Amino acid sequence: MRYPIHFSSETREVELTGEAYFFVAKDKxxxxxxxxxxxxxxxxxxxFNINTKDEIGVTRIVLVNGSISITPKGGREYMMKPSDMxxxxxxxxxxxxxxxxxxxxxxxNIGTFVFEDCTLEQLMRVLSHWYNKRVQFESxxxxxxxxxxxxxxxxxxxxxxxxxxxxxGLRVEIRGQEIIISK
Numbered sequence: 001m002r003y004p005i006h007f008s009s010e011t012r013e014v015e016l017t018g019e020a021y022f023f024v025a026k027d028k029x030x031x032x033x034x035x036x037x038x039x040x041x042x043x044x045x046x047x048f049n050i051n052t053k054d055e056i057g058v059t060r061i062v063l064v065n066g067s068i069s070i071t072p073k074g075g076r077e078y079m080m081k082p083s084d085m086x087x088x089x090x091x092x093x094x095x096x097x098x099x100x101x102x103x104x105x106x107x108x109n110i111g112t113f114v115f116e117d118c119t120l121e122q123l124m125r126v127l128s129h130w131y132n133k134r135v136q137f138e139s140x141x142x143x144x145x146x147x148x149x150x151x152x153x154x155x156x157x158x159x160x161x162x163x164x165x166x167x168x169g170l171r172v173e174i175r176g177q178e179i180i181i182s183k
Contacts, residue, residue, distance in 0.1 A: 138182035
């Protein structure tokens, strides 16, 4: 995230690449604006999560409380309601907005990873980033296995891998900085 030492008297603007959770005080004279690679988010006193780390280059914005607008690059402004998720596609100027359960999108901020019907590859991408590990899958079939679960973010990776083994029946080996998942 990039931000100035002091905000101007007209706006409060930051740039984000990655994921961040914002809890922003309302200031009708100085809107808070987050610039992402795929568009801008303007808040009106609120809580929201932004993730630009998606594997296909989209930006996801989940509104927890309050009110925000989003403006995709080259597109029009859209207003969001609490529990809305907006997906900004790169270069299209379009936004897809739908209602979601906000829990999986904010759980990381309160010390929990929540995964709901995601692929094992998606789950392991998050865990490998958090625990600084590389992951090898024996097959494409294993990558695409679906998973739902919740883990303590600050727990060691060992019990998490044991839980994945127990639920899936897969062999999960940790060798230094590498995790190998096989049948």
